[in-house]
Each structure stands twice: as structure tokens, then as C-alpha cells.
Amino acid sequence: xxxxxxxxxxxxxxxxxxxxxxxxxxxxxxxxxxxxxxxxxxxxxxxxxxxxxxxxxxxxxxxxxxxxxxxxxxxxxxxxxxxxxxxxxxxxxxxxxxxxxxxxxxxxxxxxxxxxxxxxxxxxxxxxxxxxxxxxxxxxxxxxxxxxxxxxxxxxxxxxxxxxxxxxxxxxxxxxxxxxxxxxxxxxxxxxxxxxxxxxxxxxxxxxxxxxxxxxxxxxxxxxxxxxxxxxxxxxxxxxxxxxxxxxxxxxxxxxxxxxxxxxxxxxxxxxxxxxxxxxxxxxxxxxxxxxxxxxxxxxxxxxxxxxxxxxxxxxxxxxxxxxxxxxxxxxxxxxxxxxxxxxxxxxxxxxx
Amino acid sequence: xxxxxxxxxxxxxxxxxxxxxxxxxxxxxxxxxxxxxxxxxxxxxxxxxxxxxxxxxxxxxxxxxxxxxxxxxxxxxxxxxxxxxxxxxxxxxxxxxxxxxxxxxxxxxxxxxxxxxxxxxxxxxxxxxxxxxxxxxxxxxxxxxxxxxxxxxxxxxxxxxxxxxxxxxxxxxxxxxxxxxxxxxxxxxxxxxx
Numbered sequence: 001x002x003x004x005x006x007x008x009x010x011x012x013x014x015x016x017x018x019x020x021x022x023x024x025x026x027x028x029x030x031x032x033x034x035x036x037x038x039x040x041x042x043x044x045x046x047x048x049x050x051x052x053x054x055x056x057x058x059x060x061x062x063x064x065x066x067x068x069x070x071x072x073x074x075x076x077x078x079x080x081x082x083x084x085x086x087x088x089x090x091x092x093x094x095x096x097x098x099x100x101x102x103x104x105x106x107x108x109x110x111x112x113x114x115x116x117x118x119x120x121x122x123x124x125x126x127x128x129x130x131x132x133x134x135x136x137x138x139x140x141x142x143x144x145x146x147x148x149x150x151x152x153x154x155x156x157x158x159x160x161x162x163x164x165x166x167x168x169x170x171x172x173x174x175x176x177x178x179x180x181x182x183x184x185x186x187x188x189x190x191x192x193x194x195x196x197x198x199x200x201x202x203x204x205x206x207x208x209x210x211x212x213x214x215x216x217x218x219x220x221x222x223x224x225x226x227x228x229x230x231x232x233x234x235x236x237x238x239x240x241x242x243x244x245x246x247x248x249x250x251x252x253x254x255x256x257x258x259x260x261x262x263x264x265x266x267x268x269x270x271x272x273x274x275x276x277x278x279x280x281x282x283x284x285x286x287x288x289x290x291x292x293x294x295x296x297x298x299x300x301x302x303x304x305x306x307x308x309x310x311x312x313x314x315x316x317x318x319x320x321x322x323x324x325x326x327x328x329x330x331x332x333x334x335x336x337x338x339x340x341x342x343x344x345x346x347x348x349x350x351x352x353x
Numbered sequence: 354x355x356x357x358x359x360x361x362x363x364x365x366x367x368x369x370x371x372x373x374x375x376x377x378x379x380x381x382x383x384x385x386x387x388x389x390x391x392x393x394x395x396x397x398x399x400x401x402x403x404x405x406x407x408x409x410x411x412x413x414x415x416x417x418x419x420x421x422x423x424x425x426x427x428x429x430x431x432x433x434x435x436x437x438x439x440x441x442x443x444x445x446x447x448x449x450x451x452x453x454x455x456x457x458x459x460x461x462x463x464x465x466x467x468x469x470x471x472x473x474x475x476x477x478x479x480x481x482x483x484x485x486x487x488x489x490x491x492x493x494x495x496x497x498x499x500x501x502x503x504x505x506x507x508x509x510x511x512x513x514x515x516x517x518x519x520x521x522x523x524x525x526x527x528x529x530x531x532x533x534x535x536x537x538x539x540x541x542x543x544x545x546x547x
Contacts, residue, residue, distance in 0.1 A: 059386040
């Protein structure tokens with residue numbers, strides 16, 4: 001049995017699970033006694049097996065089952081305590097009296113006086129026996145009381161232990177909660193700081209976005225102006241390169257601005273023309289110059305303009321009809337923004353045809 | 354009393370301390386009843402087995418030797434053997450599936466919360482769930498061997514005959530299963546909490 005036995009070694013796990021027959025298990029146990037390393041391996045397996053008891057979901061025993069079991073155990077404990085108390089109590093001391101009477105009766109001078117004395121002794125002894133019996137009953141009662149008191153002390157100890165354990169549990173839970181609150185407070189502070197940082201960053205971004213939007217609006221406006229300028233330039237270029245373009249001189253009104261002079265580059269088939277003016281006075285405050293297109297039955301007001309410090313200006317004149325349908329062109333002084341009908345003095349006037 | 358280890362409580366029970374005994378009872382009655390119910394599948398019979406198990410703990414506490422294993426090993430061993438005896442007498446072998454973590458466990462948890470110390474119940478449920486999870490991680494053929502032997506009380510000889518599996522294979526599967534189970538339980542902290 002001292003030799004290594006591979007077959008038995010291989011069965012240790014099954015043995016830990018209690019899956020061997022009684023004969024096989026007996027052989028394994030005998031082998032273990034001589035092979036501590038195998039016993040150690042078995043202990044490893046048994047540790048895993050001990051956990052299997054927890055594999056099933058725990059179930060709360062019924063109150064009746066618990067009460068019945070614990071009552072049975074309490075009763076047994078009391079019985080054991082009482083049994084050990086009786087075993088420990090001293091035996092009744094009657095032998096000394098028996099010895100005394102035997103000695104007395106054996107004496108040779110035993111007479112009537114002795115008999116009377118003996119009778120008194122018998123009565124006294126009876127009384128003493130009676131008192132002894134009463135004391136024994138009292139003693140048994142005290143033993144019973146003692147057992148009951150022990151049980152009560154045990155119960156109170158149990159309650160005390162349970163309360164102490166609950167107190168410990170609550171203290172531990174309280175401490176854990178305090179730690180959690182501290183951690184959460186710290187985490188909350190960190191989050192608030194991060195939120196503040198994000199708010200600051202967000203405000204900076206909003207400012208930048210507003211600035212970019214304003215810049216975008218300006219660029220859009222500039223782009224629109226450039227598109228307008230480009231369109232005007234294209235129109236002027238088309239007009240100037242037209243083979244049928246003519247230059248019409250528009251003199252200043254001798255009564256209002258005799259020094260003023262204008263030239264209209266016009267192509268009769270088109271709806272646009274270029275007006276170049278010079279020598280004009282600045283229009284009065286709150287007024288602009290406005291082009292008049294005059295035909296047989298009236299006139300139409302067209303584009304408005306102002307002049308520079310030299311009294312000069314170049315503008316494109318737009319019409320809804322070909323310019324060949326008009327007989328003359330003029331410039332009048334009108335309120336800022338222009339007027340649908342002429343209201344002011346004419347400062348330039350000339351025939352188109 | 355709760356901070357005392359199982360071994361310290363056992364030492365007190367050996368002196369006749371019923372308070373220590375009741376602490377052990379409250380610590381292990383629920384898993385013992387769960388184990389018995391898992392094996393016999395009858396609540397009333399399982400309660401009888403639980404009572405008898407703990408009576409034997411009280412009555413035979415002097416025979417408990419730490420060198421021969423832990424208290425859980427001892428008490429579960431008593432309960433398991435009593436349960437297997439019942440099953441063998443009935444000649445019925447139950448094949449109870451492992452409980453689902455979100456089904457039976459939740460139900461058991463609710464039941465235990467009603468009338469049991471919450472911390473104790475949570476501790477037991479946590480241990481139960483860790484073992485349950487570790488068992489689930491085992492390969493099927495290894496878990497089956499554990500189920501057949503431990504929960505159904507089959508011997509190696511019976512398995513070999515009924516399932517037509519060689520002795521050597523049963524031995525190997527049992528070894529691998531228990532080693533993996535122990536490693537998994539060590540890694541999930543099962544033993545540290547006890």
C-alpha cells in the first residue's frame with residue numbers, strides 16, 4: 001500500500017464527489033492513510049465539492065421546521081445540563097449515622113437509659129431525614145430553576161449577540177455609505193468643474209460662431225455687390241463694343257446748371273445705356289439726381305445717382321423698353337431714393353434722336 | 354457572534370452552546386434546504402432532511418474534525434447523503450436543471466427578503482450565484498459527471514453501465530471538472546468570503 005497506485009490516484013476526484021462504491025472508497029481511504037500527498041490532492045477536490053452545496057438556490061426554511069428543530073435542541077441541551085448537574089452533586093451522607101448506631105448497639109453497657117437515648121435519637125434522626133428529604137426537594141427545585149435561568153441567560157446572550165452583530169452590520173453599512181457619499185461628492189465636484197469648463201469653451205465657440213456669421217454676411221454682401229458690378233461691366237462692355245452705339249451730348253440747363261454736361265452712349269435696340277456727366281454741382285442735402293426718359297406722351301423716371309467732388313459720375317441707365325422708343329433724356333433733382341414722377345428742376349436735357 | 358468563524362462556532366457547540374448552534378443553523382439552513390430540495394424535489398421532504406441534518410450536527414458535533422474538511426463540507430455531506438438515500442428509496446432520479454440566474458434566483462431572493470436577514474440572504478445568494486456561474490462555465494460532459502454523482506447520487510459503476518462511459522473517462526472528467534470549478538471559484542472570490 002506504500003507504493004504509488006495510479007488507479008487509486010485517478011479516482012480521487014470521484015471519491016471527493018462520493019461516487020465510488022463502499023469497497024472502492026474503503027480502498028482509497030486506506031491508501032490515503034499512507035500517502036499524505038494524495039490526501040492533500042483529495043482535500044483540494046473536496047474544497048470544490050464543498051462549494052457544490054451552494055449550487056442550488058438557497059431556500060428559507062419554514063418557521064415550523066425551524067421552531068421544531070431548535071426546541072428539540074434546546075430540550076436536549078437542558079437535559080444534558082441537568083444530567084451533568086446531578087452527576088456532580090455529592091452523595092447523601094447517611095453512612096456516619098449508621099456507623100454510630102451500630103457502635104452504640106454493640107456496646108456491653110447498653111441499658112434502659114441508653115434505650116431511651118436511642119429512642120430520642122431515632123426520633124431526631126427521623127426528623128433529620130424528613131428535613132433532608134425536604135432539602136432534596138428544594139435542591140431539585142433549585143436545580144430546575146438553575147436550568148431555566150441558564151436557558152434564559154443563554155437566550156439573552158443570543159439576543160445580545162444578535163443585536164451586536166446587527167449593530168456591527170449597520171455600522172459597516174453606514175461606513176460604506178459614508179464612503180460612497182464622499183466619493184460621489186468628489187465625483188460631483190469634478191463633474192461640475194468639467195461642466196464649467198465646457199460652458200466657458202461653449203461661450204467662446206458661440207462668440208466665434210457669431211463673428212464668423214457676421215463675416216459671412218459681409219462677404220455675401222460683398223459678393224452680391226461684385227456680381228452686380230460684374231453684370232454692369234459686362235453690360236457696359238457689350239454696349240461699347242456694339243457697332244451701332246452712338247454718343248449723344250446732353251447739355252446743362254442754362255438756367256440752373258449751365259456748366260454741367262453729359263454724354264449718353266446709347267444703342268437704340270438695347271434697354272441699357274451709359275451716362276457720363278461732368279461739371280455738375282452736388283445735389284442739395286437730402287436729394288439725388290434721377291435720369292428721365294422722355295417720349296411723346298410723357299416721361300419715365302430711371303436710375304438715381306450722385307456726383308463726386310469733381311462733379312463727375314458714370315452710371316448705367318436701365319429701361320424696361322428699347323431706348324429707341326424715347327425721344328429725349330434728362331436729369332432732374334429728386335428726393336433721396338428717387339421719385340416715380342419728376343418733382344424737381346431739370347439740370348440736364350438733350351435729344352436722343 | 355456573527356463574526357465568529359465556522360470552526361469557532363463548532364468549538365462552542367461542542368461545549369453545549371446553543372446560541373452558537375443557532376448561528377450555524379441560520380448561516381447554513383437555507384443552502385442546506387436548497388440543496389436537499391434540488392436533489393429530492395419535494396419541499397416537505399427537503400425540510401425533513403434539513404431538520405435531520407441539523408439534528409445530526411448537534412448530536413454528533415464531537416465527531417466533527419477540521420482535519421477531515423470544513424464545516425460546509427460536513428453539513429452539505431450529511432444533507433446530500435440523506436437526500437440521496439431518499440431518492441434511492443423512491444427509485445426516482447430527478448434531473449433538475451440548473452436554475453436560471455434571472456428566474457429562480459430572483460424569486461428566491463424575494464422570498465428570502467421577506468423574513469430573513471437581508472445581508473445574510475444577499476451573502477447566500479451571492480455565493481450560490483458564483484457556484485452556479487462556475488458550474489455553467491464547465492464543458493457539458495464534465496458538468497454532467499458532477500451532476501450525476503453529486504446531485505443524483507450515481508456511482509461511477511452506475512454511470513459506466515447506464516451511460517456507457519469508461520471508468521477512466523469518468524475519472525478524468527471528474528478531475529477536470531473539480532479543478533476548473535475550484536479555479537473559477539478562487540478567481541471569483543468565493544472562498545475568500547467564507
